[in-house]
Amino acid sequence: MKKTIIIKYGELSTKKDNINYFLKILKENIDSLLIWKHFINYDRGRMFVDVDDEYIDKTISVLKKTFGIHEIIVGFIDNEMDFDKICDNVLELIKEENFNTFKVICKRGNKKYPLNSMEISAKVGGYILKNRENIKVDVNNPEEKIYIEIRNDAVLYYLNGILGLGGYPVGTLGKGLLMLSGGIDSPVAGYLAIKRGVKISAIYFESPPHTSDFAKEKVKKLANVLASYSPNMNLYVINFTKIQEAILKNIPYEYLITIMRRMMYRISLKIANKGNFKILINGESIGQVASQTLTSMSVINKVVDIPVIRPVACFDKLEIIDIAKKIGTFDISTLPYEDCCTVFVPEHPVINPELEKCVLYEKLIPYEDLINEAIKNVNIIKIGKEEKYQDIL
Amino acid sequence: MIYLDYSATTPVSYEVFDTISKVTKEFVGNANSLHALGLKSNNLLESATKQIADIFNINTNEIVYTSGATEANNMALIGVAMAHHKKGKHIIVSKLEHPSIYAICDYLKGIGFEISYVNNDAEGLIDFDDLKKKIREDTILVSICAVNSEMGLRQPLKIIRQIIKKENVATIFHSDITQAVGKVPVNLHDVDLASMSAHKIFGPKGIGFLYKSSMVRITPIKYGSGKSNSLNPGTPPLPLIAALSKAIRISQTDLEKRERFVNLLNEKIVSALEKYPNIVINKTKYSIPQILNISIMDVMPEVMLHALDKYEVYLSTNTACASGEVSHSVMAIYNDLKRAKHTLRISLSYVTTTEEVNKFIKIFAEVYDSLKSKKEGI
Numbered sequence: 007m008k009k010t011i012i013i014k015y016g017e018l019s020t021k022k023d024n025i026n027y028f029l030k031i032l033k034e035n036i037d038s039l040l041i042w043k044h045f046i047n048y049d050r051g052r053m054f055v056d057v058d059d060e061y062i063d064k065t066i067s068v069l070k071k072t073f074g075i076h077e078i079i080v081g082f083i084d085n086e087m088d089f090d091k092i093c094d095n096v097l098e099l100i101k102e103e104n105f106n107t108f109k110v111i112c113k114r115g116n117k118k119y120p121l122n123s124m125e126i127s128a129k130v131g132g133y134i135l136k137n138r139e140n141i142k143v144d145v146n147n148p149e150e151k152i153y154i155e156i157r158n159d160a161v162l163y164y165l166n167g168i169l170g171l172g173g174y175p176v177g178t179l180g181k182g183l184l185m186l187s188g189g190i191d192s193p194v195a196g197y198l199a200i201k202r203g204v205k206i207s208a209i210y211f212e213s214p215p216h217t218s219d220f221a222k223e224k225v226k227k228l229a230n231v232l233a234s235y236s237p238n239m240n241l242y243v244i245n246f247t248k249i250q251e252a253i254l255k256n257i258p259y260e261y262l263i264t265i266m267r268r269m270m271y272r273i274s275l276k277i278a279n280k281g282n283f284k285i286l287i288n289g290e291s292i293g294q295v296a297s298q299t300l301t302s303m304s305v306i307n308k309v310v311d312i313p314v315i316r317p318v319a320c321f322d323k324l325e326i327i328d329i330a331k332k333i334g335t336f337d338i339s340t341l342p343y344e345d346c347c348t349v350f351v352p353e354h355p356v357i358n359p360e361l362e363k364c365v366l367y368e369k370l371i372p373y374e375d376l377i378n379e380a381i382k383n384v385n386i387i388k389i390g391k392e393e394k395y396q397d398i399l
Numbered sequence: 400m401i402y403l404d405y406s407a408t409t410p411v412s413y414e415v416f417d418t419i420s421k422v423t424k425e426f427v428g429n430a431n432s433l434h435a436l437g438l439k440s441n442n443l444l445e446s447a448t449k450q451i452a453d454i455f456n457i458n459t460n461e462i463v464y465t466s467g468a469t470e471a472n473n474m475a476l477i478g479v480a481m482a483h484h485k486k487g488k489h490i491i492v493s494k495l496e497h498p499s500i501y502a503i504c505d506y507l508k509g510i511g512f513e514i515s516y517v518n519n520d521a522e523g524l525i526d527f528d529d530l531k532k533k534i535r536e537d538t539i540l541v542s543i544c545a546v547n548s549e550m551g552l553r554q555p556l557k558i559i560r561q562i563i564k565k566e567n568v569a570t571i572f573h574s575d576i577t578q579a580v581g582k583v584p585v586n587l588h589d590v591d592l593a594s595m596s597a598h599k600i601f602g603p604k605g606i607g608f609l610y611k612s613s614m615v616r617i618t619p620i621k622y623g624s625g626k627s628n629s630l631n632p633g634t635p636p637l638p639l640i641a642a643l644s645k646a647i648r649i650s651q652t653d654l655e656k657r658e659r660f661v662n663l664l665n666e667k668i669v670s671a672l673e674k675y676p677n678i679v680i681n682k683t684k685y686s687i688p689q690i691l692n693i694s695i696m697d698v699m700p701e702v703m704l705h706a707l708d709k710y711e712v713y714l715s716t717n718t719a720c721a722s723g724e725v726s727h728s729v730m731a732i733y734n735d736l737k738r739a740k741h742t743l744r745i746s747l748s749y750v751t752t753t754e755e756v757n758k759f760i761k762i763f764a765e766v767y768d769s770l771k772s773k774k775e776g777i
Contacts, residue, residue: 219438395446398418399644 007084007095011065012164013053016076016172025050032074032175038237039068051115052162054083070168071234073201074175081153081164089121092161093133096152099163100134107144108134114156126154174203176236182315183283184208185274186228186241188221188343191289191318193228193335194326198317199287200236206287207239208232208389209274211246216350221343226387231335233389242277243385246270249376250350256370259352263297264359265367267306269377275310276381286314291321296355305359400711401755401762405599406548406578406690406746407715412601414649415642419603422638430635431624440637447644454651455587455610463609463630464640468577469499471594471609472542474630475573476503478617479540479592480512486569487537488512493525493554494731495547497575501727517543522683523552523732527562534566541572545579545593549728549744550681551690553579556589571615577607581650582689583658591615597639602646606639657749662688664747664756671760675767679738681729689748692729694741698770703743706766712759715744 018028033046036055044065045056057065062080069078084095096110110131112123121129131143134152155162184196186208196206210225226241233239249269257265274286290298297306307314318326330336402410411419422443428436430444445459452459465471480490490507492500494516504514515533518526525543534541541563546553556574563570573592579585581600587593587610596607611617611630623632665688672678672693681692695703700716707714716726730739747756 218433219435220433223438223442395443395641398421398443398641399447399450399648 007082007098009059010081010083011055011062012079012081012162013055013069013075014077015074016170017174018074028074028175028178031178035175035177035237036069036072039072040065066168070170073171073173073203073235075170076172077167078170079164079167081162083160083162085160087161092154093130095163096130096134096154097137099165100152103150103165105141105150107142107148108150108152109143109145109148110152110154112154112156116156116158119156126156130154171201173201176200176203177205179203181205181207181283182285182287183274183278183281185270185286185288186210186225188224188228188339189289190330190336190339191291191326193232193339194329195287195289195317196232197235197329197333199315200232206232206236207242207281207283209242209244209277211244211270213247213250216247218343224338224341224343226389227338228335229389231333231338239389241387241389243387244273244380245383246380249373249380252371252376254350257367260354260356261359261363261367262350262352263355264302264305264364267297268309268364269373271306271309273377273380275312277384278312285312286310288314288316289318290316291318291326294323296357299357301358305361305364308361401759403712403714403745403747403759405748406744408598408604409601409748411603412649415602415646418645419638419642422641426637430637443641444635444637447641450644451647454647457587457610458613461611461613463611464635465607465609465631466605467598467607468575468594468596471607472499472575473503474609474620475592475594475617476507476540476542477620479571480507481618482616483539487539489515489535489538491515491517491533491538491541493517493543494519495523495552495728496542496544497548500542500575519731521732523550523685525554525559530559530562531566534563534570536567538567538570541570542574544575545585546583546687547728548578549726550692550732551578551687552683552685552728553583553687557586560589580647582687584654597643597646600646600650603639603642606636606643608643658688661747661749664751664753665691667756668745668760681742683732689746691745691747693743693745694729694738695743696737696741698767700741700743702770703766706770707762710762710766712762716742
């Protein structure tokens, strides 16, 4: 009997023809996240991850952050399928478990096995009762569920597992570009998109010297958290200073935010097209600020022709904060550094901007040139690959 | 030179020294400054902290850098006392603690706290029933070291925690883990607060940290400015912190293999010294192999120490921090004053060689024989 980590797929099992594609990506994702020695084996029903015993805990904490997994179980696998051996193995499995009531649940994938699943459950249950004192069977509400799976070439044994994140394996649905600020909402939006299988990279607008390097570090940290769910992430850092100053100088104050957002959307679109990102993702939430009224959203959205997904559009702030806390971005987001959107905020931004006015005002600045220059100077940071001070630490 | 006093302090390893010099030269900014140099330093500070947090499986905000274990012990004990005195003024410590714990307890006693001392059994294990009995409604803190510095007695922190929390869930559990880190595995989730020091694991003197679980509240005993952490304000000593982080990382590799090797050395010394009728080995099944305590009943330990000095053999009487006193631990285990007054501590490390041990045994025999014969001559 050998220890192994068993992965149950959740929603994936509803995919019929292309499940192999989903599983292949899931395996690749796990492969790239486990930086220690490991071996992954899978079929349509289960995935098995074998690592050295001292890495089991670490592996589980990685798998807990991997999308596409319904349940993670540390169990045992044995190639010997003899019924007496099964009974012995079950006793071994529950050796250190304390419970008063139990139930044996058997699944028999191997239909050639001489006993059916009901018979196995009953007989193993009887064997346990004979060998352990003071315990009872309770089929309705047992304290311990003991699982046995009869596969074609092996038997699996396990107790309850740990719930995974669910969702789809990252990358199975293509790539998206997240507009990441230092705030609370956009990292959550990124996380939710990742959950549906979108592999993300992020774009961040900085405005030095109005915004500091600490603000950029903060965004890098947020990106780092997201990268633990969506590996190999890039952060596109756009220097927005010239555009922002041009807007400040030439555009009426009440339209400042609207025009600024339109410029950000235009730049994001260009980066997305270049990098083959199918969608833009951002943390806009309906009604939260002036640029997030329905009219504002519609006027701003006019400059792009790819879908803009707003995963938190209909969430309350508190719901967003809950997720931010759960995924570990909240404490970073609340660090006190200014970002581009908060540096110059007019006192009374327009709530219902008019598209015609936007177009007219934008003629006052040579934005095409400024945008091209900003894109030419983009700084691409490979998240997770920065200096780790290996020589020092 | 034969250095057998690794539990008093260790030399700084080459790798760690390299870090100190590099960081001192290349990271000149104050990690609290807002400019690029400050950011560079801050980034290193965060990476160093993250490395420690990952090793111990804790959060970065649960690490408070201190000048060493003594300062961490002060922050922990006084910090808990100040934060929770309204709930109670009762504190429990073991009889096997480092002298700094007793000194802090004396201070707390002076300002109105009540200190109880939990018993241990003949093998040095904390007496669980006694602990259970002593925990009261107003017990705010229990402090028990993970490994005792004089005899190397190791305590099962997990079981102790379970007992404490079962009796009074609000009682905070602190452990001085200085002698445990780098010698035996330590799980910080077994405690609420823990103190350690870099200079016992081939790191520099002057740095250590306090682990403070985010679930626990303590009152700061130092005040100042700086964002790095509120319990120990001021400019973080980056070269020392990076060195601490590196020393901890190196200390955790091959922990078990190293322990097994040191155990062989320990057994070798024990079997050589056991032959002398007037030498007793102060060792129980809970002693870790890195610390070997003996009592030489017919020679004063200081005399032995100074005589060995001439041969460049270095060890201590009980601990460097309690030199010249009676060994608390030997007293607590054997209740024999003479035995407690005559202790020598030989402390080993994985860098100790078999050759050094052989030489030591030879020199020890020579010195001991000559001291004995002088005594007999009188």
